[in-house]
Amino acid sequence: MIGYLNYLLSYMEPGTLSQIRAIIGTFIRSKDPYFWFITLIMARFTLPDLAAWMIFMWRPSLLFDAGKGVANRPLVSVLIAGRNVADGIIPTIRSALSCGYPNLEVIFVDDGSADESVMQARSLEKTGRVRVFATEMHNGKPTSLNIGLSMARGNFLFVLDADCEVQYGCIDALLRPFEDPNVGAVAANLRVRNARENMLTRFQECEYAMNVSISRLWRARLGLLSILPGAGSMFRAKAMHALGGYDSGLGDDTDLTLRLRKARWKLRFAYDALVWTDVPNKFSWLLRQRSRWARNMVKIRLHKQLDIGMPNRFGLSNMLMTLDLLITRVAVPLLGFSGVIYYTLSMPFSRPLLLTGLYWIVIFLLSIRMLITNDIFHTPDLRTFWMWPLYPFYRFPIRLIELASIIRELLGIYRWHPYVPKRIWDQTIHW
Incomplete structure (x- = not known):
């Protein structure tokens, strides 16, 4: 440079x-x-x-975790929740199985799909390392991940989106910061898999580089990491169970991150733990995604979890x-x-x-x-x-x-979003 x-x-x-x-x-x-x-x-x-x-x-040693990781290759449970993901679920599961970490299990929870997602995922159960649970109704991603959490046997939980792929060595890199027993979760480094598809995805590659990779690198070192992406993050099972998993009504990546911070767990970022994700290739899809992210930011950070800013309570x-x-x-x-x-x-x-x-x-x-x-x-x-x-x-x-x-x-104008099933939204307490 x-x-x-x-x-x-x-x-x-x-x-x-x-x-x-x-x-x-x-x-x-x-x-x-x-x-x-x-x-x-x-x-x-x-x-x-x-x-x-x-x-x-x-x-550079001040920026990157140089630990050897957790000893004895502990069991890692890879949790994947998805709905109508038949086109991509097999590459996702295979990438986890072939990432170079021998002691892992993959749990796929299907969220009431109308396509062949369950059949595709079950074709990999013969490996002996994959389990599939199919729900009849659409319950939302947080509820599906909680089902996977109840089935998981690992000491560490790797939450992965159904449209992502794990690069070789990713799990080893995610485990490295857990050498510190006070670390409760580690965020992976997200990269855009379909960056070359069109000009819009190229712009998102630039955006992810600045707002994900470099931003989370220095935020994690300063103890200011504000979100663990659902597309790829690893959690200490003990920390996740202590929190009771995800909030099925208003539970997303941000909500879980802030609850971990309130419980005084350290959060880290593994720059060399690469997870490749697809980004919207149409502008209308991108705007809907960002609108949902912005609204969830207000729902979670400014309504539900605003008290985290009280220094006398949470530092x-x-x-x-x-x-x-x-x-x-x-x-x-x-x-x-x-x-x-x-x-x-x-x-x-x-x-x-x-x-x-x-x-x-x-x-x-x-x-x-x-x-x-x-x-x-x-x-x-x-x-x-x-x-x-x-x-x-x-x-x-x-x-x-x-x-x-x-x-x-x-202003509280039409606060419901289809990302959360309506019947679950109606049963949720809103702030």
Whole structure:
């Protein structure tokens, strides 16, 4: 990455560098509160990644768990819950069986599928390492995982989505942080399996690199990891049983993560435990997914589990995690969009120039973040470099949908989502 930056700077004229310094000096002397708001947000999203990269270059041992893992190859139960996943369930189960870890069992709980999911999964029961449980009704993913939890015999539980594949060595890498008996769960490193399908999936590859790989790396080291992805995470069975499993009504990945944090379990991230997942290949599907994620964020973090931010009850790290969430997921979208509209309408002939300059600053910082993630995780593919100036236009409609979903959820407008079966939703206590 250093060589790449030197390459860029070598083509700049001395006068250009002087102009850049003059512009930066003008900005620093600015009394515009919106400018400083944008500056602080850029620093929040850029400096942690930059600090992680510098540590990676000089003291990588501070970032990565170097333990030998749990001794004696304990039994690992792989829990998979799915509905209508006949097209992908066999590759998913086979990837777990062939990941290089000998002592594991796979439990697939079918959530009332209408296709051949059960028949496909049962074709692998002859291996002696796969068990299949089929439910007649659609109960939702949390309930299905709880069924798998009741059947599991392993000391560690690896929760895996039915549309994912496990890379060789993944389970060994996930077990490594459990050498510390206070670690309750470890998140895998999610990578986009269908990244080359179209331009939309390429953008999501970039997004996952920044918001999953590099973000969870430094968050885990600071004790600020806020979500263990349901697509691929390992749990200490003792911790999961103590919590009673998932909440079948409002239980998702975030809810379980926050409950583990409340119970004072340490959470870790295994950068070399790769799980490959498919992402939406159509924009309408992507917007529905992000709308659901945004609404669940409000349901779980701001309604059900907001008390985690009380430092006297759950510690300083949980308070900092909650404040960061409120700033980045609620305050930033609200203030950002309102600020752009206000400044554009108040001085329509001069503000576009400012917004254009701001856009190129964002692209520069975004490119730095992309290069950092590529240097550490070898993702995203540098052949997508030409797409990076278009990334803000990819994120803009997603941010709009997320903001609308957050507002709708805060106002209590049609809170039910088909992700939770209606009969279960009606029996759930809502905040």
